[in-house]
Each structure stands twice: as C-alpha cells, then as structure tokens.
Amino acid sequence: MLKNVAVVLLDGVHPFELGVVCEVFGLDRSDEGLPVYDFAVASAEGPTLHTHAGFTIGTSYGLQRLEEADLIAVPAGESYVRREYPAALLDALRRAADRGARVLSVCSGVFVLGAAGLLDGRRCAAHWRHAEELARQYPRAIVEPDVLYVDADPVITSAGTAAGIDACLHLVRKEQGPQVANAIARRMVVPPHRDGGQAQYVEWPLPRSRCDTVGEVLVWMEEHLDEEVTVEQLAARAHMSPRTFARRFQQETGTTPYRWILRQRVLLAQRLLEATDETMDMIAARTGFGTAAALRHQFVRSLGTTPQAYRRTFRGPEAA
Numbered sequence: 001m002l003k004n005v006a007v008v009l010l011d012g013v014h015p016f017e018l019g020v021v022c023e024v025f026g027l028d029r030s031d032e033g034l035p036v037y038d039f040a041v042a043s044a045e046g047p048t049l050h051t052h053a054g055f056t057i058g059t060s061y062g063l064q065r066l067e068e069a070d071l072i073a074v075p076a077g078e079s080y081v082r083r084e085y086p087a088a089l090l091d092a093l094r095r096a097a098d099r100g101a102r103v104l105s106v107c108s109g110v111f112v113l114g115a116a117g118l119l120d121g122r123r124c125a126a127h128w129r130h131a132e133e134l135a136r137q138y139p140r141a142i143v144e145p146d147v148l149y150v151d152a153d154p155v156i157t158s159a160g161t162a163a164g165i166d167a168c169l170h171l172v173r174k175e176q177g178p179q180v181a182n183a184i185a186r187r188m189v190v191p192p193h194r195d196g197g198q199a200q201y202v203e204w205p206l207p208r209s210r211c212d213t214v215g216e217v218l219v220w221m222e223e224h225l226d227e228e229v230t231v232e233q234l235a236a237r238a239h240m241s242p243r244t245f246a247r248r249f250q251q252e253t254g255t256t257p258y259r260w261i262l263r264q265r266v267l268l269a270q271r272l273l274e275a276t277d278e279t280m281d282m283i284a285a286r287t288g289f290g291t292a293a294a295l296r297h298q299f300v301r302s303l304g305t306t307p308q309a310y311r312r313t314f315r316g317p318e319a320a
Contacts, residue, residue: 001070001175001176002035002037002070002071002102002171002172002175002176003035003037003038003070004037004038004068004069004070004071005021005025005026005037005038005039005040005069005070005071005072005073006039006040006041006042006061006065006066006068006069006071006072006073007021007022007039007040007041007042007072007073007074007075008042008043008044008063008066008072008073008074008089008092009041009042009043009044009045009049009057009059009075009077010044010045010049010077010080010085010086010089010112011045011049011050011077012049012050012051012052012077012078012079012080013049013051013052013057013075013076013077013078014051014052014053014075014076014077014078014107015051015052015053015055016161017075017076017077017106017107017109017161017164018041018051018057018075020075020106020161020162020164020165020168021073021075021104021106021164021168022039022041023165023188024165024168024169024172024184024188025037025039025071025073025168026039027187029183029184029187032183032187034180034183034184035176035180040059040061040065041057041059041061042059042061042062042063042065042066043059043061043062044062044063044085044086044088044089045086047059047060047062052077052078063088063089063092066092066093066096067092067095067096069096069101070101070102071101071102071103071104071171072092072093072096072101072102072103072104073103073104073105073106073109073168074093074103074104074105074106074109074110074112074113075105075106075107075109075164076106076107076108076109076161077108077109080108080109080111080112081108081111081130081133085112085115085116089112089116090112090115090116090117093112093113093116093118094116094117094118097118097154097155100154101154102153102154102155102156102171103118103154103155103156104155104156104157104158104167104168104171105156105157105158106158106161106163106164106167107126107127107130107158107159107160107161107163107164108126108127108130110124110125110126110130110134110157110158111130111134111137113155113157114134114137114138114141118155119134119138119140119141119155119157120138120140120141121140121141121142122141122142122152122155123142123144123150123152124141124142124143124144124150124152124155124157125143125144125145125147125148125149125150125157125158125159125163125167126143126145126157126159127159127160127161127163128145128146128159128160129160131143131145132145146304147159148163148166148167149163149166149167149170151167151170151171151174156170156171162190165188165190166193169181169184169185169190169192169193170193172184173192178192213238213248213252214238214245214248214249214252214253216237216238217234217237217238217249218253218260220237221234221257221260221261221264222264225261225264225265225268225286225287225288226285226286226287226288227288228288229261231245231246231257234249234257245257261288262298262302263302265287265288265289265298266287266298266299266302266303268286268287269283269287269289269295269299269307270303270310272286272287273307273310273311273314273315274311274314274315279292280292280295280296280307280308283295283307295307
C-alpha cells in the first residue's frame with residue numbers, strides 16, 4: 001500500500017511542481033475519511049535550498065529519508081535539463097526502484113531519473129519542449145512526447161507542470177481506488193482525469209527558415225487549405241517534377257506535402273475553435289476537412305482529443 005511519501009529536492013526547484021506533490025500527498029484529509037500519508041520533503045543538497053521563484057526552502061530531512069519511502073517524487077527545477085546530479089541521490093533512487101518503491105517525476109524531474117538509469121528500456125513522458133533533448137541524452141529511454149504521463153511501474157513520469165497532478169492522481173487511483181482519487185481531485189477543484197495528451201497544447205512552428213526552394217509553395221498551400229491539391233499541382237507551382245518536388249519538400253520541411261497540409265489544417269482548426277463561435281461544419285469547410293465527422297477524426301488522431309473538448313478547454317464550457 002502507498003503510505004510513505006518523500007519529495008526530494010535539488011537547488012533551483014520549481015515551487016509549483018513541488019506544490020503539486022504536496023497538495024496530493026501532504027495534506028491531512030482524514031476528516032473526509034481519506035488516507036493520510038507519512039509525508040516529508042527531503043533535500044539532496046543541504047538543509048536550505050533556493051527555489052526558481054527566488055525564495056528559500058528549509059528542511060531537516062536528507063537523503064536518508066528516501067530509504068523508507070514507498071514513493072519518491074522528483075519535481076522539476078531550474079537547469080535540471082543540463083546539470084550534474086549528486087551521486088548519492090542517484091544511488092538512492094536506484095536502490096528505491098530495486099526494492100520496489102515507486103519513483104515519480106514531474107516535468108524536468110525526469111532528467112534526474114534518466115541520470116539514475118531508471119529510464120533505460122522504459123516508456124517515459126516529458127514536456128514537449130524537452131522530449132527531444134531527453135531522447136538525445138538517454139537514447140535507451142522510450143520517450144513519448146504526446147502523453148500527459150506514463151506509468152512504467154515502478155517509474156512514473158509526467159509531462160509539464162499540471163501533468164504532475166494527473167500522474168499523482170493516477171497513482172492514488174491505482175493504489176487506493178477511484179473514490180479516493182476523485183475525492184482528492186474534488187478538494188483540489190481539478191478533473192480526476194483529463195482527456196487527450198500534450199499534443200493539444202503544443203505550438204507547431206512553421207519551418208520556413210529552411211525552405212529555400214519550396215517556401216513560396218508553402219505560403220500558397222497555407223492560403224488554400226480549404227482546397228484539395230495534388231503533389232503534381234504543387235510541383236507545377238514550384239516548376240519541378242513531382243518526384244523532385246516531393247524529395248525537396250521532405251528535405252526542407254522534414255515531412256511530406258500531405259502531412260504538412262494535414263498539420264496546418266489542424267492548426268487552423270485549433271485557432272478557429274479558440275477564437276470564433278463557428279460551428280463544426282463551418283470549421284470543417286474552412287480547414288479543408290469537408291465534414292464535421294472528418295474534422296473530428298483527424299483532430300482526435302492528431303491531438304488525442306475532440307474538437308468540442310478542445311474548445312471547452314481553451315474557451316470554457318459555455319463556448320462548447
């Protein structure tokens with residue numbers, strides 16, 4: 001059973017990510033019949049730590065506190081993506097996993113787990129801005145950049161900031177049942193489970209700077225997303241053969257014309273859902289998907305959520 005929880009801190013810790021773990025596991029909710037955890041904040045770098053926000057945190061617990069924990073949480077922190085970690089901390093995390101304790105990271109805390117070797121051969125989540133760097137530093141990790149969290153027991157990793165709430169509530173739900181997780185979520189005024197993944201929060205930049213020969217075609221494609229076009233038509237606009245155009249397009253954008261158009265159509269649909277009250281049929285027509293059903297299908301495939309749910313998330317329930 002999940003009873004003993006420790007959060008381990010490094011200098012530069014982010015207060016919000018620390019607060020997420022404290023809020024789920026560190027409060028006494030016994031008045032509602034909810035479990036009370038033996039909770040402590042431990043330091044890997046001395047009794048006083050600086051936070052990313054400029055204030056300090058003091059704790060009397062050191063790494064020894066991790067030895068008795070059922071769960072060790074590692075929140076995010078400043079420069080965690082590129083820094084050296086205390087060898088004693090990495091050893092403690094490895095021992096914890098070896099004895100069956102769970103280790104959970106929030107956002108960039110996943111880099112600490114990578115340094116400890118706990119991601120090798122495991123699926124893991126990372127903030128979409130850090131996913132590529134995590135995969136580069138730890139090539140044996142199986143990085144999934146689109147999800148909110150990954151449970152690769154005994155290692156649980158979560159994406160940016162609030163995804164730590166999702167991961168913590170998931171663990172509570174797994175260990176102590178949905179009623180407990182739902183009750184904690186209600187006290188926190190958060191959903192006990194969120195639909196979709198990180199993809200709905202990612203901004204996809206247009207790779208124009210590297211598009212020397214197909215740049216003008218990209219501009220035209222973006223202005224005509226509601227039209228059906230073929231590679232042959234696009235190649236003619238670029239004054240190339242279809243085969244040469246397809247090759248150059250892949251080289252300069254990193255994707256195919258079809259996938260590029262699909263991505264831009266989804267992006268346009270996102271903007272319209274966020275900024276307008278247009279119906280799904282109107283948005284489907286403007287984005288080239290044709291029908292609301294086709295819009296929904298491609299939206300779910302690309303972002304892991306429905307257009308209606310996306311609009312509720314970014315505009316509020318009254319706009320859905």
